[in-house]
Amino acid sequence: xxxxxxxxxxxxxxxxxxxxxxxxxxxxxxxxxxxxxxxxxxxxxxxxxxxxxxxxxxxxxxxxxxxxxxxxxxxxxxxxxxxxxxxxxxxxxxxxxxxxxxxxxxxxxxxxxxxxxxxxxxxxxxxx
Numbered sequence: 001x002x003x004x005x006x007x008x009x010x011x012x013x014x015x016x017x018x019x020x021x022x023x024x025x026x027x028x029x030x031x032x033x034x035x036x037x038x039x040x041x042x043x044x045x046x047x048x049x050x051x052x053x054x055x056x057x058x059x060x061x062x063x064x065x066x067x068x069x070x071x072x073x074x075x076x077x078x079x080x081x082x083x084x085x086x087x088x089x090x091x092x093x094x095x096x097x098x099x100x101x102x103x104x105x106x107x108x109x110x111x112x113x114x115x116x117x118x119x120x121x122x123x124x125x126x127x128x
Contacts, residue, residue, distance in 0.1 A: 003051065004052070005044065005051070005052040005053065005054050006051065006052075006053055006054070006076060007053075007054040007055075007056055008053060008054065008055055008056065008117075008119075008121065009056055009057065009058075009061055010055055010056070010057050010061075010118070010119050011057060011061055011119070012057075012118055012119070013031075013041055013042075013043065013055055013056075013057045015118040016043075016055045016117060016118055016119070017043050017045065017055060019117050019118050020045040020047075020053060020055070020117075021045070023089070023092075023093075023115075024045075024047050024078065025047075025048070026045035026046060026047050026053070027045065027046045028043045028044070028045050028046075029043060029044045029046075030043075031043055037058070039057075039058045039059040040056070040057070040058050041056070041057050041058075042054055042055060042056040042057070043055045047078070051078070053076075064119075064120075074122065075114070075121070075122035075123060075124055076121075076122075076123055076124070077110075077112070077123075077124035077125075077126050078123060078124070078125060078126065079126045079127070079128075080125050080126065080127055081127055081128070082127050082128060083103070083111045083127040083128070084127070085125075085127055086103050086111055086112065086113050086125045086126070086127035087103050087113075089113070089115070089125050090102060090103045090113035090115070090125065093113070093115040093116075098115045098116045098117075099113065099114075099115055100114040100115060100116050100122060101113060101114035110124075110126050111126065111127045111128070112124045112125060112126045112127070113125045
């Protein structure tokens, strides 16, 4: 069993597509525009030969909870390869203002940094 894809709501579909293509070298499919649900549009982004992210939007999305922790998914963690790759990606994120947590060894044995996507969702970059 494996996860088929993870879906993410966004107000700015184009910014999210550009983020996933630029930061993670993702490959986007053509934009899907629903004929049955007015305003619904999406893109699937494939990362390497692994996970797929579905980016979705509709008009008038409500705000997400403003608290740092809440019921629901907390983050997505992507294994990006080596510690050097984590460091490099974290430095790029620092330069563009999206680094949330600098690279470090966690108490549970992961080497990780945390970055934000255009909507502020947390993405852990994990390296071996």
